[in-house]
Amino acid sequence: MLTQSQVASFRSQGFLQGGAVLTPEETQELRDALTRTLAGKSPKTPESLGNIGGGKGVVVQIVNEWEAEPAFRKHLSHPKIVAMVAQLMDTNTVRVWHDQVQIKPSHIGAPTIWHQDFPYWQVIQPAELVSAWVALEDATIENGCMSMVPRSHTWGQYPGGTIGIRDGDWEPTYDPARVPKGETVEVVPCEVPAGSVVFHHCLTWHGAPANYTGRGRPAIAVHYMPGHTRYEPTDFKHLVEKNITVEPGELLTGDHFPTVLEQGVLKG
Numbered sequence: 001m002l003t004q005s006q007v008a009s010f011r012s013q014g015f016l017q018g019g020a021v022l023t024p025e026e027t028q029e030l031r032d033a034l035t036r037t038l039a040g041k042s043p044k045t046p047e048s049l050g051n052i053g054g055g056k057g058v059v060v061q062i063v064n065e066w067e068a069e070p071a072f073r074k075h076l077s078h079p080k081i082v083a084m085v086a087q088l089m090d091t092n093t094v095r096v097w098h099d100q101v102q103i104k105p106s107h108i109g110a111p112t113i114w115h116q117d118f119p120y121w122q123v124i125q126p127a128e129l130v131s132a133w134v135a136l137e138d139a140t141i142e143n144g145c146m147s148m149v150p151r152s153h154t155w156g157q158y159p160g161g162t163i164g165i166r167d168g169d170w171e172p173t174y175d176p177a178r179v180p181k182g183e184t185v186e187v188v189p190c191e192v193p194a195g196s197v198v199f200h201h202c203l204t205w206h207g208a209p210a211n212y213t214g215r216g217r218p219a220i221a222v223h224y225m226p227g228h229t230r231y232e233p234t235d236f237k238h239l240v241e242k243n244i245t246v247e248p249g250e251l252l253t254g255d256h257f258p259t260v261l262e263q264g265v266l267k268g
């Protein structure tokens with residue numbers, strides 16, 4: 001559980017380091033499952049697997065790894081993480097929009113361009129999702145830890161969601177008109193040991209440096225939605241939209257969007 005001051009900090013800053021959530025055994029189990037998926041030996045296939053490094057190196061992205069590997073399905077319902085997410089979203093029903101593994105391989109890991117998540121998720125409303133990003137190896141500035149811009153979740157939607165990154169480093173580039181008067185764009189790196197969680201709001205500006213070290217940087221982010229999240233289709237499409245079985249305007253439920261907490265009861 002989080003303290004009231006941690007919840008208050010998340011609400012004002014748009015992100016929070018939640019501390020250690022996985023045991024070393026749980027972390028290892030996820031790493032082993034990832035190794036199987038990358039070798040094509042998982043029981044099922046994920047929604048997608050590819051390189052999103054964008055010509056600046058490699059970032060292996062796997063979407064809905066939980067559909068491929070039971071250990072990742074179990075991870076969605078991790079009691080510590082789900083309890084914290086419910087507090088942060090102030091809800092007693094939590095569902096999963098999708099998960100996302102991102103691996104920055106040693107020496108060639110590309111930076112993650114500064115962005116907001118929600119503009120890519122227009123097909124669901126409202127913009128109240130919270131992501132739980134868990135490092136599966138120690139994450140530092142050198143190997144590409146998640147980094148946040150405090151308070152940016154209160155600055156509205158950045159058109160298109162992609163903010164920008166300066167060539168040669170990982171400082172954000174941005175349109176100053178998108179930053180409210182009196183605000184500053186400050187970068188806060190979230191260095192965490194393996195098995196620890198960093199939460200961010202779906203409108204928080206975030207990015208991650210490149211990885212030129214000899215240590216890989218695997219991580220799993222689960223994008224959680226409060227129970228009242230609805231399907232509201234627009235022209236903007238999303239990879240997992242084809243899995244939606246409810247009608248426009250209805251609550252986003254269904255087999256591909258697991259309910260992990262219902263009326264305060266944890267679901268496996």
Ligand SMILES: O=C(O)CCC(=O)C(=O)O
Pocket residue numbers: 100102112117131133144145146206207208219221
């Ligand atoms: O793992 C990363 O470097 C980026 C992850 C991310 O952008 C997210 O979880 O929203």
